[in-house]
Amino acid sequence: MKGRLLSGLCIAAAVLGIAGCNQNPYLAGPATYPQPTSSFGPVISQQGVNPNDSRMAELNRRVQLLDDNNRQLHTQLAQSEQQAQVYREELNLVRKQLADTNQQLEAASIAAREAQNKVRGFQASTQMRGGASIQPNTNLSRLASQLNLGGLPVQQDGDRIRIAIPSDQLFAPGTAQLIQQSAQVLDPVAAQLRSLFPRQRIGIEGYTDNVPATAGGSAASHQLASAQASAVLDMLTRRAGMPLGQFFIVAQGANRPVQPNASAxxxxxxxxxELVIYPETF
Structure with a gap:
């Protein structure tokens, strides 16, 4: 009995000894320690890489790339604008050259028409009609003395007679538009021309001052003179009923001024x- 009791006590002591050993901190298994933390998130070890830093680096790279592309586009745009300005300047130069060429062509055309009209007037005495040469009228001076044109100057010019009519009495300033009183000036002139010079060739010469009618310069002055002479021709033939073949027009422009252009x-x-009466008949 005593032997069994001692045996039980030994077993109990052994069990308690084992249990006590398991509770000993020095005999426990490998320890685990908590990871340090901060208010900004987990602390990265020296060997690790933060994913946020990688994303930020990628975004910075893309922003830099966009900035580079933007600078290139601005540079290309500036170059395109400079090229467009060059093209505009070249186009304006071509337009100016074309306008100058057109003015020169117009002036040459007017000069050609003037020369043709003058030739027709000078050749009137040699024209043949009905097989006989038309002879000059040698009584122009005597007939011219019979003109009574209400103060309009009449001048002998070699073998021709010139009747000068101020354009300001016929046209609106700077135009070929006849004013209302022009008929009062031209009707008496037409009546006496029909009476005294029914067969004489008559030139209608248009003159201007030296102030260009428009930006066209001398070409514009010749155009104005030609248009005014044509308007007088229309009055003498349509209104007064004089023969169209009796007349020819010459645009003198600012040529042959009778007074200096320095004053108004x-x-x-x-x-x-000027109505120029030639000795030749038609």
């Missing part, structure tokens, strides 16, 4: 229509 009175005197 001189320019007004130079703006005129």
């Amino acid at each position: 009175a001189g320019r007004a005197a130079n703006r005129r229509i």
